[in-house]
Amino acid sequence: MSTTANARLAGLRFDLATARPGQALLALFIASFLILFLFVPVLKVVHVAFQDRATGALTLVNFIDFFQTDIFIRSFWNSFYVSAMSVVLATLFALPLAYLTSRFEFRGAVIIQTLGVIPLIMPPFIGAVAMQLLFGRNGTVNLLLDQHFGFKIPFMEGLNGVIFVQSIHYFPFILINLSAALRNIDRAMEEAAQNLGASGFRLFRKVVFPLAMPGYIAGASLVFIKVFDDLATPLLLNVNQMLAPQAYLRITSAGLGDPMGYVISVVLVACSLLALWVSALAMKGKDYATVQRGGGGLSKRRMRPWETVLAYAVIGIILLLVLAPHIGLTLLSFATVWSFSPLPDGYTLAHYQTVMVESNQYIRNTLVYASMAGLIDVVLGTAIAYLVLRTKLVGRRWLDYGAMAALAVPGVVLGIGYLRTFYDIEVPFMEGQSLATFWLVLVIALAVRRLPYALRACTAALQQVSASLEEAAENLGAGKLRTVLRIVVPLMSGGIMAGFITSFATAAVELSATMMLVQSTEDAPLAYGLYVFMQSAAGRGPGAALGVIAVLLVAGCTFISHLIIERGKAGRAAAPDSH
Amino acid sequence: MNQATTIQNNASDTVIPGGQARVGSARGVGVKIEGVNLSYGDTHVLKDVNLDIRPGEFFAFLGPSGCGKTSLLRLIAGFNTCQTGRVLIGDTDVSRLPPWRREVGMVFQSYALWPHMTVFRNVAFGLEERKVPRHEIKKRVGEALELVGLSHLADRRPSQLSGGQQQRVALARTIVVRPKVLLLDEPLSNLDAKLRVQMRRELLNLQRELGLTTIFVTHDQEEANTMCDRIAVMYDGVVQQVGRPMDLYDEPVNLFVAGFLGTANVLEGEAVTDGFRLSNGVVVPLPQGQSPTPGAKLMFRPQNLQIRDPDAPAQPGCVRLQGNISYREFLGSSVRYTVRVGSQDVQVDAPHQGGEPQREIGSPVALDLAVDKVRFLSA
Numbered sequence: 007m008s009t010t011a012n013a014r015l016a017g018l019r020f021d022l023a024t025a026r027p028g029q030a031l032l033a034l035f036i037a038s039f040l041i042l043f044l045f046v047p048v049l050k051v052v053h054v055a056f057q058d059r060a061t062g063a064l065t066l067v068n069f070i071d072f073f074q075t076d077i078f079i080r081s082f083w084n085s086f087y088v089s090a091m092s093v094v095l096a097t098l099f100a101l102p103l104a105y106l107t108s109r110f111e112f113r114g115a116v117i118i119q120t121l122g123v124i125p126l127i128m129p130p131f132i133g134a135v136a137m138q139l140l141f142g143r144n145g146t147v148n149l150l151l152d153q154h155f156g157f158k159i160p161f162m163e164g165l166n167g168v169i170f171v172q173s174i175h176y177f178p179f180i181l182i183n184l185s186a187a188l189r190n191i192d193r194a195m196e197e198a199a200q201n202l203g204a205s206g207f208r209l210f211r212k213v214v215f216p217l218a219m220p221g222y223i224a225g226a227s228l229v230f231i232k233v234f235d236d237l238a239t240p241l242l243l244n245v246n247q248m249l250a251p252q253a254y255l256r257i258t259s260a261g262l263g264d265p266m267g268y269v270i271s272v273v274l275v276a277c278s279l280l281a282l283w284v285s286a287l288a289m290k291g292k293d294y295a296t297v298q299r300g301g302g303g304l305s306k307r308r309m310r311p312w313e314t315v316l317a318y319a320v321i322g323i324i325l326l327l328v329l330a331p332h333i334g335l336t337l338l339s340f341a342t343v344w345s346f347s348p349l350p351d352g353y354t355l356a357h358y359q360t361v362m363v364e365s366n367q368y369i370r371n372t373l374v375y376a377s378m379a380g381l382i383d384v385v386l387g388t389a390i391a392y393l394v395l396r397t398k399l400v401g402r403r404w405l406d407y408g409a410m411a412a413l414a415v416p417g418v419v420l421g422i423g424y425l426r427t428f429y430d431i432e433v434p435f436m437e438g439q440s441l442a443t444f445w446l447v448l449v450i451a452l453a454v455r456r457l458p459y460a461l462r463a464c465t466a467a468l469q470q471v472s473a474s475l476e477e478a479a480e481n482l483g484a485g486k487l488r489t490v491l492r493i494v495v496p497l498m499s500g501g502i503m504a505g506f507i508t509s510f511a512t513a514a515v516e517l518s519a520t521m522m523l524v525q526s527t528e529d530a531p532l533a534y535g536l537y538v539f540m541q542s543a544a545g546r547g548p549g550a551a552l553g554v555i556a557v558l559l560v561a562g563c564t565f566i567s568h569l570i571i572e573r574g575k576a577g578r579a580a581a582p583d584s585h
Numbered sequence: 586m587n588q589a590t591t592i593q594n595n596a597s598d599t600v601i602p603g604g605q606a607r608v609g610s611a612r613g614v615g616v617k618i619e620g621v622n623l624s625y626g627d628t629h630v631l632k633d634v635n636l637d638i639r640p641g642e643f644f645a646f647l648g649p650s651g652c653g654k655t656s657l658l659r660l661i662a663g664f665n666t667c668q669t670g671r672v673l674i675g676d677t678d679v680s681r682l683p684p685w686r687r688e689v690g691m692v693f694q695s696y697a698l699w700p701h702m703t704v705f706r707n708v709a710f711g712l713e714e715r716k717v718p719r720h721e722i723k724k725r726v727g728e729a730l731e732l733v734g735l736s737h738l739a740d741r742r743p744s745q746l747s748g749g750q751q752q753r754v755a756l757a758r759t760i761v762v763r764p765k766v767l768l769l770d771e772p773l774s775n776l777d778a779k780l781r782v783q784m785r786r787e788l789l790n791l792q793r794e795l796g797l798t799t800i801f802v803t804h805d806q807e808e809a810n811t812m813c814d815r816i817a818v819m820y821d822g823v824v825q826q827v828g829r830p831m832d833l834y835d836e837p838v839n840l841f842v843a844g845f846l847g848t849a850n851v852l853e854g855e856a857v858t859d860g861f862r863l864s865n866g867v868v869v870p871l872p873q874g875q876s877p878t879p880g881a882k883l884m885f886r887p888q889n890l891q892i893r894d895p896d897a898p899a900q901p902g903c904v905r906l907q908g909n910i911s912y913r914e915f916l917g918s919s920v921r922y923t924v925r926v927g928s929q930d931v932q933v934d935a936p937h938q939g940g941e942p943q944r945e946i947g948s949p950v951a952l953d954l955a956v957d958k959v960r961f962l963s964a
Contacts, residue, residue, distance in 0.1 A: 480684040483762065484710070
């Protein structure tokens with residue numbers, strides 16, 4: 007008994023002796039980065055929310071104020087209502103599509119897969135204005151309806167507009183997760199139920215639906231959080247009585263000293279955490295990996311002719327809705343005047359010229375910021391993945407958890423935290439430049455927000471690399487660092503590239519933290535410029551042109567990342583086995 | 586005889602060419618393992634291991650999976666750190682050196698060839714890390730590839746090679762840096778049966794030619810017996826016995842070694858004044874110099890018995906057991922009978938000649954056991 011204890015003690019001493027100081031230093035550096043740029047700002051926000059404004063003592067008075075102020079309560083319920091209804095509407099879009107692909111031999115499946123990607127390459131706020139022109143009170147659809155049938159539908163009135171735009175944008179999250187869940191159900195499960203006498207709707211309700219539920223919950227909770235936290239879409243649609251816009255307006259109008267913005271931030275974070283917790287609870291113990299050898303997915307059958315017609319009709323309608331923002335935006339970017347008419351009066355290239363000549367700093371800034379943020383993300387992501395998977399450092403898992411915590415922090419909260427924490431610090435050698443609004447800090451904010459995506463990509467890439475490949479290098483005389491540079495990073499390159507592009511593409515169109523931190527249009531990225539343009543009727547044309555450029559930028563990146571991932575897969579598949 | 590010669594010729598065609606190449610010119614050094622204990626958490630993997638491997642020796646760690654043999658090999662390579670004890674290569678204590686300073690070459694079970702590099706770049710890696718001049722790298726990689734007969738594949742990627750070729754690349758990559766010791770982790774386990782026999786011969790020729798101290802991990806007693814000078818049989822983290830293959834087979838120190846190397850008959854009984862009494866009452870006289878320790882059992886090999894008709898006269902120097910045949914397996918050169926003796930089974934091999942009738946199941950037989958071949962062993 008005591009000999010094993012002694013042996014363990016000796017082992018501990020030995021591990022300490024051989025621990026690599028370089029790894030510990032790297033871990034410390036990453037931890038400091040996360041603490042400084044994620045945890046301190048967020049905790050600052052929480053702290054201020056619980057602080058008495060005059061005395062600085064801890065108090066609940068701000069929260070009492072919050073719950074006694076009508077507009078906040080209304081905003082809270084509006085945010086909740088919009089998020090919940092967006093989930094419902096998004097489910098209505100996603101369910102038939104998922105059902106079609108998993109149940110039938112159907113050529114339209116390719117279209118459905120494409121449908122799952124198209125909305126994601128355009129942030130919802132970009133399409134919001136175009137949606138006003140198409141579905142607004144005097145938009146194309148309502149003008150035509152009024153002309154021919156004498157009635158209008160309030161698609162875009164108030165909260166409806168936010169729900170409509172958000173659900174069109176976010177339904178792919180549900181579609182992708184639900185399809186994956188259905189695909190992973192073993193056909194034998196269905197057959198076993200049939201063999202025991204279940205069929206039709208009963209089979210669906212008792213077997214298929216419960217098995218697909220975790221996937222649905224995962225997608226739905228993601229949609230809920232995204233909509234709940236989104237600042238830019240309600241603002242662009244001029245809906246202010248929701249939580250994120252209220253936080254933004256409080257800070258920008260009442261100033262950094264007003265506690266209400268912080269209280270709202272705490273409520274936002276709490277709701278995000280709650281939604282994540284509910285989803286984790288729903289998934290707990292239900293991560294059915296049900297596919298056994300061979301047959302995956304439910305049994306499929308051919309469609310009857312009338313079913314095919316119906317299917318294509320459903321897909322057509324959803325496709326039109328999904329493409330509506332893109333179509334509207336493109337039209338708007340080429341339109342001379344577009345008001346009170348189904349289509350623009352005339353077409354011009356002038357808006358693109360305006361954007362390219364007068365406001366090209368937006369594009370330049372975006373390219374610089376997003377690529378720097380992407381670079382920071384893959385460097386940190388690779389380092390964290392390596393420390394977690396390949397070293398025995400104490401507490402290494404906490405680096406992973408710490409980086410992933412950024413998922414639960416809405417952009418507007420991070421922005422407020424940065425302002426509060428760094429506003430009074432001056433950038434060295436730059437007289438009068440506050441650190442909070444310095445462009446490099448915006449880059450860091452973008453990097454922190456997108457780090458979780460890059461980290462997951464890097465972790466997955468490193469898990470693919472067999473540890474014996476590294477041991478072989480060490481055995482042949484390469485030290486840890488040389489092994490990382492010559493073996494690990496080259497073998498991870500596909501995943502690192504995919505992580506970079508995901509970070510780059512999403513950072514390029516970020517607008518919540520950006521709105522809080524950008525002070526001058528000189529330093530502003532594209533998304534901010536678009537928001538500025540959209541504030542005036544005359545700016546809508548150039549704003550749309552900027553939007554089209556943003557979409558093309560993100561679409562291009564997404565396509566490249568898709569190519570890289572596919573090539574990586576093909577490369578692995580091509581490797582023959584050992585005989 | 587004729588057939589055997591043909592096989593011999595085929596094999597020598599594929600034996601690694603070379604002899605002129607001086608790839609791993611470093612002469613072997615010895616490896617000493619002293620008082621090594623290794624635990625992963627609460628699992629005690631290696632228990633007080635002591636071994637002395639001689640310079641230039643082909644040495645095997647043999648044992649079932651989970652016996653600690655691979656942990657011991659990785660300890661020598663520096664991928665494990667032991668809680669107590671030390672590892673010496675030559676006269677140098679390497680226990681505290683990281684893997685990249687140890688100058689031991691390891692061939693991994695999965696070969697671990699880097700998929701993003703060509704064969705040439707894989708083999709050149711270790712030389713590049715040692716800052717060897719470019720022209721010399723080129724020359725030495727060329728020699729190493731020639732030694733394993735793969736010069737023509739230098740520009741291929743590992744994924745374009747067969748399993749046997751991948752293994753040769755792994756071997757070339759390891760010996761090109763002239764390691765002091767060569768470690769082989771189940772190098773033949775990923776090859777098909779025919780290739781395995783061929784590679785066995787190639788490996789041995791290469792080892793002899795380079796004079797490189799080589800440690801070979803395997804769970805296959807046939808591999809260890811055919812290739813190695815000496816074997817350490819391991820079980821449950823403990824080295825059970827070290828010795829030449831034939832000595833281990835003939836003089837096992839315990840029942841585990843006896844059973845792991847070949848087939849062993851183990852009979853229970855008790856020591857009496859004039860010998861060892863089996864449960865059926867037969868007393869086996871003690872061979873010279875042997876005395877059973879308390880709890881010991883009687884061990885002998887199937888070929889130590891002769892199967893005879895029940896009424897045939899007993900052979901000199903043998904003790905006779907009576908029983909009935911309960912099972913029969915035809916093995917080609919011999920027939921293995923299982924004979925029920927009292928309450929215990931005994932396996933006995935009878936050489937097979939064409940046209941000779943087999944004995945039937947159920948028929949009574951007499952077994953003559955050569956007394957000087959039996960051993961008394963404990964667990």
